[in-house]
Amino acid sequence: MGSMSALPQTDDHIANENAAAPSRRSTGSVLKKLKTYVQNWGAAILIALFGLLLWELSVSLFDVQEWLLPPVSQILSELIADPFLFIENGWVTLREILVGFMVSATFGFVMATGMFWSRLLERSVYPFLIASQTVPVFTLAPLLVIWTGTGMTPKVVIVVLFTFFPITIGLMTGLRSVDPDMIAMFRTLGASKWQMFTKLHLPSALPYLFAGLKVAAVVSVIGAVIGEWIGASAGLGWLIKTSGSRYQTDKVFAAIFTLSVMASMMFILISLMQTRMLRHYHQSDSEGATN
Amino acid sequence: MSLTSEIPATVHNPNGSEFSSPEPETSVKSQGFHRERGKCPKDKGGTTPTRSGIPAVSVRNAYKSFPRPDLPPVEAIDDISLDVRLGEFVVIVGPSGCGKSTLLNIIAGLIQPDIGSVCLQGNGEAERIGRVAYMHQIDLLLPWRNVLSNATLGLEIAGVPRHDADAKATELAKRFGIADFLNAYPATLSGGMRQRVALLRAVLPDRDVLLLDEPFKALDAITRAELQRWLSDVLDRTNRATVMVTHDVEEALMLGDRILVMSPRPGRILLELDVDLPRPRPPDVVREPNFVELKWQLLSALSGEWVR
Numbered sequence: 150m151g152s153m154s155a156l157p158q159t160d161d162h163i164a165n166e167n168a169a170a171p172s173r174r175s176t177g178s179v180l181k182k183l184k185t186y187v188q189n190w191g192a193a194i195l196i197a198l199f200g201l202l203l204w205e206l207s208v209s210l211f212d213v214q215e216w217l218l219p220p221v222s223q224i225l226s227e228l229i230a231d232p233f234l235f236i237e238n239g240w241v242t243l244r245e246i247l248v249g250f251m252v253s254a255t256f257g258f259v260m261a262t263g264m265f266w267s268r269l270l271e272r273s274v275y276p277f278l279i280a281s282q283t284v285p286v287f288t289l290a291p292l293l294v295i296w297t298g299t300g301m302t303p304k305v306v307i308v309v310l311f312t313f314f315p316i317t318i319g320l321m322t323g324l325r326s327v328d329p330d331m332i333a334m335f336r337t338l339g340a341s342k343w344q345m346f347t348k349l350h351l352p353s354a355l356p357y358l359f360a361g362l363k364v365a366a367v368v369s370v371i372g373a374v375i376g377e378w379i380g381a382s383a384g385l386g387w388l389i390k391t392s393g394s395r396y397q398t399d400k401v402f403a404a405i406f407t408l409s410v411m412a413s414m415m416f417i418l419i420s421l422m423q424t425r426m427l428r429h430y431h432q433s434d435s436e437g438a439t440n
Numbered sequence: 441m442s443l444t445s446e447i448p449a450t451v452h453n454p455n456g457s458e459f460s461s462p463e464p465e466t467s468v469k470s471q472g473f474h475r476e477r478g479k480c481p482k483d484k485g486g487t488t489p490t491r492s493g494i495p496a497v498s499v500r501n502a503y504k505s506f507p508r509p510d511l512p513p514v515e516a517i518d519d520i521s522l523d524v525r526l527g528e529f530v531v532i533v534g535p536s537g538c539g540k541s542t543l544l545n546i547i548a549g550l551i552q553p554d555i556g557s558v559c560l561q562g563n564g565e566a567e568r569i570g571r572v573a574y575m576h577q578i579d580l581l582l583p584w585r586n587v588l589s590n591a592t593l594g595l596e597i598a599g600v601p602r603h604d605a606d607a608k609a610t611e612l613a614k615r616f617g618i619a620d621f622l623n624a625y626p627a628t629l630s631g632g633m634r635q636r637v638a639l640l641r642a643v644l645p646d647r648d649v650l651l652l653d654e655p656f657k658a659l660d661a662i663t664r665a666e667l668q669r670w671l672s673d674v675l676d677r678t679n680r681a682t683v684m685v686t687h688d689v690e691e692a693l694m695l696g697d698r699i700l701v702m703s704p705r706p707g708r709i710l711l712e713l714d715v716d717l718p719r720p721r722p723p724d725v726v727r728e729p730n731f732v733e734l735k736w737q738l739l740s741a742l743s744g745e746w747v748r
Contacts, residue, residue, distance in 0.1 A: 330578065330580055331580055333576075334574070334576060334580045336550060337570065337572060337573070337574040338570065338593060338594040339594075340570075341597075348596075348597075429584055429625040429626075430584060431627060
């Protein structure tokens, strides 16, 4: 499926970037970069193309009814015939996702740093954070529609419910998992707790935070779609639901495709940020003996 | 003086678990120290065995044990006393796990002794943490900072303006042999280079006391020998009291003015040796009769304890 092909092999990517550390921009390095991309992405793209081809061929070969499973070509022509339908509804969904994501990131940051600074806050809040994840969000959706209407709000709330948890837990874990020797070193330099937080804990937590953000990026799409499922007048989730009930399977697939492209783009965007910000994090473990 | 001085000054347990310090009688057993028990040396003359005023560091009868669940506590060091003056390079030699690092951690103020006290410049009350430079076995460089900003971390924490800190670090980096790497990131440096940066970071804030905890342990033999020579060249010892811990007898003799031999756990001081080898000590100093004799004394002190 589309979403599979879009998952980048981030770790290899970072390693390769590091290997070519002080790179001068020349045609040689551009070619090299191209080669790296092909190495990283080529296999996945080939598999995706092969899968789509198999789909296309088997639909015509076994003479599958269109409303059951449309051929890939028809899904594509659906996308091309009315791109604005998908762009407009995609924008509605994307806005819900982005707003929810921002709220989650802010909330997660405040929560995680709060719990880092105050054990009391952690003890009183942490159980409820866990509990919030045990509630099936799908069952909350109708309530949210009743309480906040069919506008943007319930979708944002559901996106937040889906995404704040990985962000909060990722950041909190990162803040807590600092090497005790590093803490000792900072203490001997006379660092205050605040200095230690900004100069040691926060930068150390970034890789964990990014892991959380990546998970959140992917599940945020699910959250928005669930929100639109229950009650909406626009959005890709709404489009899938209405088209499905009219047996417009090609539209359903086109909308799913748009959704997975959106989720993949978010994932890739965060991965790129991660690669940029964590450029130097990867130590060569050959020397750094830990003892 | 008074009996109260033998009561543990500070019983502090960073783990926060219940732990009562052992009875003073049990550990105040070894005798023969001419120093006043548990008291900071005062600059009144007579009582302190120093040549030039107050020692920069003085440890008095330090005892430390660590609690273990369901087992008797590990006694790390027992009744250790030690004076280090400014300008002096003291090396503590001992087998692995003899509590050498515990002793350094106590001097640095990272942990407190169960019994005994530590004084910096004759002051046993003030907080030690942040007043002692400490270099660990592993470089502990921050991977997200380049060499320059790793080196200036201590100055940055002390609130030195960025420009001044950078200038100071750049100046010293030349002598440290890392001037060409200031913009490099730790991941691209060799182990030896990283230790140089770590030492630069430790000495930049200009502390009176420098602690070195087996600084070359993680390095290969060739790099280690190179860095030993480098260290004795690069360290301006005149204004600093240095305490280094190692298990390498030759390293101790190459660098130290005075060597203390520690026993296995619980660490006690077995032997105190003045190293009267002239400086600088070239690599072939190892062939000099004086060196060989001192090395033999150290080894027999260490092995005598191992055999027992």
